[in-house]
Structures are given as C-alpha cells and as structure tokens.
Amino acid sequence: MDLFQALLTGAATAFAPINILYCFIGVLLGTIVGVLPGVGPTATVALLLPATFSLDPASGIIMLAGIYYGAQYGGSTTAILLNLPGESSSAVTAIDGYRMAQQGRAGTALATAALGSFFAGTVATMILAVAAPALSQVALQFRSVEYFSLILLGLVTSVLLAHGSILKALAMIALGVLLSLVGQDVATGTPRFTFDLFQLYNGIDFVAVSVGVYGISEILRNLENTGARSTMVHALSRLWLTRKEFREIAAPVVRGTALGSFFGILPGGGHVLSSFASYSLEKAIAREPSRFGRGAIEGVAGPESANNAAAQTSFIPLLTLGLPAHPVMALMIGAFIMQGIVPGPQVISSEPQLFWGLIVSMWIGNLLLVILNLPLIGIWVKLLSIRYDALFPAIVAFSCIGAYSVMSSGFGVLLLALFGVLGYVLVRFGCELAPFILGFVLGPLLEEHFRRAMMFSRGDPTVFLQSPISVGFILLSLLALGAMMMPGFRRRRAEIFTSSDD
Amino acid sequence: MIRLRSNTLCGLLFLAIALGFGWAAAGYDLGTARRMGPGYFPLLAAAILGLFGLVILGRDLLAAARGAASTSPDEPVPWRRGLLIIGAIVFFAATAAGLGLVPALAVSVLLASRAGANSWRQSLVQAVVLTLMCTVIFQMGLGLKLPLIGPWLAL
Numbered sequence: 001m002d003l004f005q006a007l008l009t010g011a012a013t014a015f016a017p018i019n020i021l022y023c024f025i026g027v028l029l030g031t032i033v034g035v036l037p038g039v040g041p042t043a044t045v046a047l048l049l050p051a052t053f054s055l056d057p058a059s060g061i062i063m064l065a066g067i068y069y070g071a072q073y074g075g076s077t078t079a080i081l082l083n084l085p086g087e088s089s090s091a092v093t094a095i096d097g098y099r100m101a102q103q104g105r106a107g108t109a110l111a112t113a114a115l116g117s118f119f120a121g122t123v124a125t126m127i128l129a130v131a132a133p134a135l136s137q138v139a140l141q142f143r144s145v146e147y148f149s150l151i152l153l154g155l156v157t158s159v160l161l162a163h164g165s166i167l168k169a170l171a172m173i174a175l176g177v178l179l180s181l182v183g184q185d186v187a188t189g190t191p192r193f194t195f196d197l198f199q200l201y202n203g204i205d206f207v208a209v210s211v212g213v214y215g216i217s218e219i220l221r222n223l224e225n226t227g228a229r230s231t232m233v234h235a236l237s238r239l240w241l242t243r244k245e246f247r248e249i250a251a252p253v254v255r256g257t258a259l260g261s262f263f264g265i266l267p268g269g270g271h272v273l274s275s276f277a278s279y280s281l282e283k284a285i286a287r288e289p290s291r292f293g294r295g296a297i298e299g300v301a302g303p304e305s306a307n308n309a310a311a312q313t314s315f316i317p318l319l320t321l322g323l324p325a326h327p328v329m330a331l332m333i334g335a336f337i338m339q340g341i342v343p344g345p346q347v348i349s350s351e352p353q354l355f356w357g358l359i360v361s362m363w364i365g366n367l368l369l370v371i372l373n374l375p376l377i378g379i380w381v382k383l384l385s386i387r388y389d390a391l392f393p394a395i396v397a398f399s400c401i402g403a404y405s406v407m408s409s410g411f412g413v414l415l416l417a418l419f420g421v422l423g424y425v426l427v428r429f430g431c432e433l434a435p436f437i438l439g440f441v442l443g444p445l446l447e448e449h450f451r452r453a454m455m456f457s458r459g460d461p462t463v464f465l466q467s468p469i470s471v472g473f474i475l476l477s478l479l480a481l482g483a484m485m486m487p488g489f490r491r492r493r494a495e496i497f498t499s500s501d502d
Numbered sequence: 503m504i505r506l507r508s509n510t511l512c513g514l515l516f517l518a519i520a521l522g523f524g525w526a527a528a529g530y531d532l533g534t535a536r537r538m539g540p541g542y543f544p545l546l547a548a549a550i551l552g553l554f555g556l557v558i559l560g561r562d563l564l565a566a567a568r569g570a571a572s573t574s575p576d577e578p579v580p581w582r583r584g585l586l587i588i589g590a591i592v593f594f595a596a597t598a599a600g601l602g603l604v605p606a607l608a609v610s611v612l613l614a615s616r617a618g619a620n621s622w623r624q625s626l627v628q629a630v631v632l633t634l635m636c637t638v639i640f641q642m643g644l645g646l647k648l649p650l651i652g653p654w655l656a657l
Binding site: 223388398411447458 | 508509511512515516519520523526527530531534535536537538539540541542543544547548550551554555557558561577578579580583584587588590591592594595596597598599607610611614615617618619620624625628629632633636639640646647648
C-alpha cells in the first residue's frame with residue numbers, strides 16, 4: 001500500500017463525523033482537565049482513560065490521542081500562567097513562560113505555545129506518516145549499549161538546566177533513579193524496597209510523585225511568605241504576537257520541531273529530553289543568553305515545539321515497536337490492550353484503518369487544538385486573577401483526586417503527601433526538581449539497558465566504549481559535565497541564574 | 503543551640519537515604535556483573551547517591567570550619583499552614599473510600615483552605631463549590647471510581 005492510498009484509508013476513518021466529534025471532545029476535555037493546576041498530562045490521561053473504553057477501538061484511540069494533545073497544551077498553559085508544570089517536559093516551558101506571564105506577556109507566551117505546537121504537530125505528523133517504517137529501523141539498530149549511553153546523556157543534560165549546585169543536581173538524579181527502582185524487579189520478580197506493601201509492587205506511582213513534588217511542595221513554599229503574592233498580578237496586554245515576535249519565534253520553532261521529531265522517536269524519555277535539548281540549544285546560540293530565564297520568547301517557542309513534535313513522533317516506537325516512550329504512552333498501551341489490540345509491528349498491517357486513521361486524526365487534533373485555544377486564551381489567562389488563597393485549596397482537591405484515580409486507592413494520595421513534603425524539603429535545601437523527575441522517569445530504563453548490555457558483553461563494562469554511537473553519547477556527556485566544571489562556565493551560569501531568581 | 507546548616511542537612515539527608523536503600527539493596531541477590539541480580543544496580547545507584555551526599559556534607563563542613571555563612575533560607579518553615587495542607591491530603595487518603603467523595607473532599611478542602619488567608623465564610627464557600635465541581639467533573643463526568651457517600655455513612 002503506497003503512502004497516498006494509506007493516507008486516504010486513514011482520512012476515511014479520521015474524517016468520519018463521529019471520529020471528528022470524538023477527537024474534538026478529547027481535545028476539549030484534555031485541555032479543560034489539563035489546564036487545572038496540579039493536574040498534569042499524565043494525570044489527565046489517567047483520569048480520562050476510562051471514558052474511552054466504551055467506544056470502538058478507532059474512536060477510542062483517536063479520542064485518547066486528542067485528550068493527550070489537549071492535556072499537553074493544558075499543561076503548558078498552567079506552566080506558563082502558574083509556574084505549575086504538569087510534567088518534566090513543561091518544566092522547561094515554565095522557566096521563561098512564567099517569567100513572560102509575570103511581565104504581562106502571558107497572552108503572547110500562550111499564543112507562541114499554540115502556534116509553535118501546531119507547526120510542530122503538523123510537520124511531525126507528516127514525518128510520522130512518511131517515515132514511520134524507515135525511522136523505526138534507525139531506532140531498531142540501537143541496542144542496549146546505545147540506549148544506556150543515550151539515557152546517561154539525557155540525565156547529564158538535565159543538570160545543565162539546574163539553577164544551583166551541580167553536585168546537588170547530580171545527587172537529585174541519583175535519588176530519582178533510586179526511587180524509580182522501588183517495586184518488583186522486572187527480570188526476577190523480586191520486590192525491592194516495598195516494605196511488604198503490595199501497592200508498591202508496581203513501583204511508586206508517577207502521578208503521585210510528579211504532582212507531589214511540583215504541585216503540593218509549591219503550595220508549601222508559597223505559604224512561607226504571607227505577604228502579597230507577586231505571582232497573581234499580571235495585567236494582560238495582548239493575546240497575539242507582533243510581527244517582530246513572529247520573526248523571533250520562527251527559527252526556534254523550526255529547530256525545536258527538528259529536535260523534537262528526532263528525540264521523540266527514541267523510545268525512552270526522548271519526549272522529555274527534546275524540550276530540555278531545545279532550551280539548551282536556543283540558549284547556547286542566542287546572541288544574549290542572559291535573557292533566558294527572564295522571559296525570552298525563544299525559551300517558550302523552541303521547547304514547546306520540540307515537546308509537541310516529540311509527542312507525535314513518540315507514537316512511532318509505540319506503534320512500531322510496542323515500546324512506550326514515556327508515562328502517557330504507557331497508559332496508551334493500556335488503552336490499546338483494553339481495546340483488544342496488542343501494540344507492535346503488526347498494527348500497521350493488521351489494523352491499517354486504525355493506524356492511518358490515528359495518524360490523520362493527529363493532524364486534525366492539532367488543528368482543533370489551535371481553533372479551540374486561540375480564542376479561549378483569554379479565559380485561561382483569567383485564571384491569573386484568582387486569589388491564591390482561593391486557588392490552592394482547588395489544587396489540593398484536584399491533586400488528591402488525581403492521585404486517587406490512578407490506582408483507585410488512598411495509597412496514592414498518601415504518596416502525594418509524602419512527596420509533597422520531600423519536594424518541599426529538597427527545594428528548601430537548594431536542590432532542583434527537574435533532574436530528580438528525569439532520573440525517576442528514566443531510572444528503570446537505565447537499569448534495564450545496563451543489565452542487558454552487561455549480559456551481552458559477559459560482564460565486560462568496556463562494551464560501552466566499543467560502539468561508536470555509544471562512545472559519541474558518552475563523550476558528549478563528559479563534555480557537558482566538563483564544561484559545567486569549568487570556572488568560566490560556572491560563573492556565567494551562576495550569573496544567569498541568580499539574575500533570573502530575583 | 504547550634505543552628506544546623508542547610509547544606510549539612512542536605513548532605514546528611516542524601517547520605518541517610520543512600521544508606522537506607524544501600525542496606526536494603528545489599529540484602530537482595532546481587533548476582534554478578536554478567537548476570538545481575540535485583541540488588542546490583544540499586545546498590546550501585548545508592549553508592550553514587552551516598553558519594554554525592556558525602557561530598558556535599560564534607561564541603562559544607564569545610565566551609566563551616568572556614569567560618570563561611572550558612573546558606574539557609576530566611577523564611578521560617580510554615581509549620582501550622584503546612585500541617586493543615588498535609589493533614590488535608592492525609593485525611594482524604596484515609597477517608598475517601600470510607601466516607602465517600604463528597605464528605606471526604608469537603609472536609610479536606612475546608613482544612614486546606616484554613617491554611618490560607620481565608621475567612622471562615624470563604625473557606626465554607628470554597629468547600630461547597632469545589633466539592634460540587636469535582637463531583638460533577640470527576641465522578642459524574644469522568645467516572646471516578648469513588649462513591650458519593652461511602653459505606654461508613656450508609657444507613
């Protein structure tokens with residue numbers, strides 16, 4: 001079946017009025033729930049997952065994908081407006097997006113995110129359609145050795161983004177990895193660090209961890225100062241971009257799309273990496289890197305595009321290898337299985353309508369997202385005028401329900417409280433949360449690939465230096481680490497971050 | 503009383519977590535580098551965390567010996583307000599299934615709201631509005647698996 005024919009098949013499914021309707025409902029619901037502070041994309045998808053089970057497979061998956069894009073955009077919205085990133089990828093958006101909001105440019109930041117995401121989504125969907133089989137071949141050639149080095153590079157990259165001490169950021173990665181290992185060992189089934197609690201056998205729930213350390217600990221931090229909260233007083237000037245701003249975002253959007261499309265294909269956190277990588281790139285090539293962290297529009301445009309491009313292309317490992325690239329994709333696998341479809345290489349040939357329908361509906365979903373959100377930005381921005389003392393009880397309520405819904409048990413809510421306190425304590429000690437979350441997400445994959453690579457090499461650790469690709473990744477990691485240790489870099493980095501923390 | 507330094511505590515915290523995890527990991531089958539058991543990688547990760555903890559601790563102790571000022575934040579820990587928030591979450595965790603969504607959430611929101619600068623009237627309004635909203639969105643709209651009124655309150 002050639003591509004054109006395949007896309008026609010897909011269009012027949014995706015343009016069926018009933019599926020457009022479900023796509024629309026999905027995007028709308030995803031945005032509404034995702035925009036609620038403290039409820040990130042993963043929590044949103046987890047919450048809305050059951051709503052799709054009663055539909056037929058194609059409609060159900062299309063709606064779920066719509067929920068995902070909506071939730072993703074909603075997550076960026078809360079990151080920009082309230083500095084509450086729902087997941088680690090939008091943590092990057094929050095750095096400059098929230099600054100922009102504080103400067104009264106929330107509308108511009110939101111419009112940038114919407115337009116960047118639409119462009120990235122359109123391009124990445126085309127890439128997915130044209131190159132899905134070919135691209136998956138590249139990722140297929142990666143063995144555990146390359147994966148391990150790649151994940152290592154990703155973890156080291158996250159330190160570049162940390163504000164404070166490099167040492168603490170590295171420790172936070174190790175802490176995240178360690179906590180991610182709680183639960184049954186995949187290879188042997190041995191329960192590890194579970195205190196005989198069966199609720200911990202599947203690991204510490206990601207939603208409880210991320211909502212706890214981002215949402216709850218943020219509330220605790222805000223309660224430290226009783227005075228007026230500067231976060232809530234931003235007048236809104238404009239909802240649209242000026243011609244100058246359009247020029248400023250064009251190149252970052254294109255670069256972000258390229259980076260995101262590439263990273264998204266890699267199974268294992270590529271989605272998270274892409275926004276980090278895009279931010280680092282934009283900052284590295286900017287004429288005035290010091291603007292970053294103070295409301296640089298490129299710092300929103302690049303990562304948001306990268307994020308969304310990766311969101312599309314992260315379907316490639318899922319659909320072609322059956323590998324989830326991040327927690328949401330893990331939920332998607334659950335949804336596929338509930339619908340009686342086992343994700344994997346056979347989906348393209350056995351379920352062409354579903355596969356190509358999903359691809360075409362991705363583009364429709366992105367279009368609906370822009371149509372829906374540009375006029376509604378005003379409403380999202382109005383969230384800013386809510387008094388914080390009235391808002392945080394709502395965050396507590398949504399966080400509790402979100403943490404409860406994942407396992408339908410109060411245990412997740414207890415974890416939420418625990419990680420809220422832990423997050424608060426760590427931030428008070430001057431530690432960063434992003435490396436921790438990244439370590440937590442990538443930890444299990446790091447272990448799996450480390451073990452597998454070592455098994456193939458018969459216990460010889462030099463195996464990581466025998467593959468050229470792996471050596472490349474390791475050299476890049478060392479280079480990044482080395483650069484961070486250099487006094488000059490450290491001074492500059494300290495300058496940038498202290499000036500942005502005023 | 504000696505005021506504990508922020509970085510000292512941070513190093514100690516990392517070290518304590520590393521020791522706890524490391525001790526537990528050492529109890530699992532370590533296996534060999536070629537065929538790793540469930541304990542191998544966690545022990546490695548714990549060792550790395552412990553090493554970072556030690557270095558953070560050591561550097562701060564050296565800095566203290568040189569008489570450098572501690573970097574502790576000035577804001578006091580909001581004990582009462584923090585406890586209200588955490589209490590609200592723990593209350594929901596303990597009672598959601600038993601009391602049901604409506605009473606558990608209403609009490610939790612009320613508790614949480616008291617942590618802020620809200621009058622009793624405002625807190626009550628928030629409790630009613632949020633409970634209503636969450637019930638409609640999550641329970642009725644999205645099929646959250648929680649009874650409105652739980653078995654503890656059933657007649």
